[in-house]
Amino acid sequence: MTTQPDGKNAHRPEDIQPEMPLVEHLLELRNRLLKMVLAVIICFAAIYPFANELYLLISQPLRDLLPVGQTMIATDITSPFFAPLKLALVLAVFVAIPVILYQLWSFIAPGLYAHEKKLAFPLLFTSVVLFYLGAAFAYYVVFPLVFGFFTAIGPEGIVELPDISSYLNFVLKMFFAFGVAFEIPIATILLILTGATTPEDLAAKRPYIVVGCFVIGMLLTPPDIISQTLLAVPMWLLFELGILFGRLARREVEAPDATDTSNE
Template sequence: MSDPGSNPIPPEQQEMPLIEHLLELRNRLLKMVLAVIVCFAFIYPFANDLYLWLSLPLRELLPVGQTMIATDITSPFFAPLKLALVLAVFAAIPVILYQLWSFVAPGLYAHEKRLAFPLLFTSVLLFYAGAAFAYYVVFPLVFGFFTAIGPEGIVELPDISSYLNFVLKMFFAFGVAFEIPIATVLLILTGATTPQDLAAKRPYVVVACFIIGMLLTPPDIISQTLLAVPMWILFEFGILFGRLAYRRVDDASEGESDSA
């Protein structure tokens, strides 16, 4: 009979009592909130300038002499404040995901850890890429369409709060849509589906992309297409990377079973 102390369990794999898990979760959440507060403290002094930058794609298309307005007396204060808070959360996403990773990592196998961290890092980059795509590609086309299609004699005076709500919705829609490769890889790795099954369902996925684009964007064909087409392309990338990750997991699982 082997000595129980001859093969000690690594500290990161030892089971923790429920209270310790809750305390660990509380500490991680506090660090996330602190990261958002720190980012907000740095961003808020520039909130007005950031709003002017954010509204630039629309203001450049307005006729000479027209500008944006505030229909609510509190909008000039709360619109930049809301923007600063949302940007603080966006800026703190790497810290938030790192804290989540640190909380769940001890319960993962070695091959899962090798894949989880790259997936987290890539998800952050893809979310930022989706927001950048919305600002630099989608906004000029969508706002150009809306400002050109209005009836003659109608003066456009966009409200700053309505504009902020619109662009934040678009940022969120495109940021989440650009996470499709991560979702595809996770579905494959968890065994919910296989790359072959996803490839066989490609026609349904294309239709679903256009339906989602219709629901998440304004009712115009330009913004719907600009969201649906990247979603389909990212789905194809997800299948490609899912096949590679699927093979790596199989190889790692076979190696662990052979060593056992």
């Protein structure tokens, strides 16, 4: 095992992949992007025939809370067509996320060292699962509480007839907000592994992080304390989870170097 002048272990030559010419990199990137687009198109073709049924499913949390005899409306003549179409397209991207991330992984993997690959793939897999968990949390926990709050707080004599396009924009925004918020452990681990910060520094900044979570919850959710809290509290807990796993990941990265040093 060779060492660098500063005493740190150098990476083994067999870990380093041969460099590719720029043109080959661009061709590889183009092929990966085409596969991502193809995956989205295939998912869209499979989802679109069921777009109307999926819209009914995604609007169920609100429709269940509307008074008897009231329903959703379309204020634009094209909304009954474009709202399900937009939903099908967004769901196609959501469903294709594993393929998209796999293509990204395949593109960058040759430039990674062995110990980096060992951690990168689990992080990619976990990021997909966390994004889906965030969307599921929004649908099953947040939507019933938020819609229950809004439908109950309105003045008497006001008939609620939600527009299907406005509702879709709202729920997609919430799905995205909670999906991204649930990626906090991955972001925290990456910051620790890249050396941008340490678990100890993050723990010392905990009060500022908690305040930041509530500020983000205020910006990304409707102006009610329920949805803001339902986003801010999971973000804080996921931040703490990221610190915990960040410590474990750092030990995993440092372990091979310690082993190599002891064998010299």
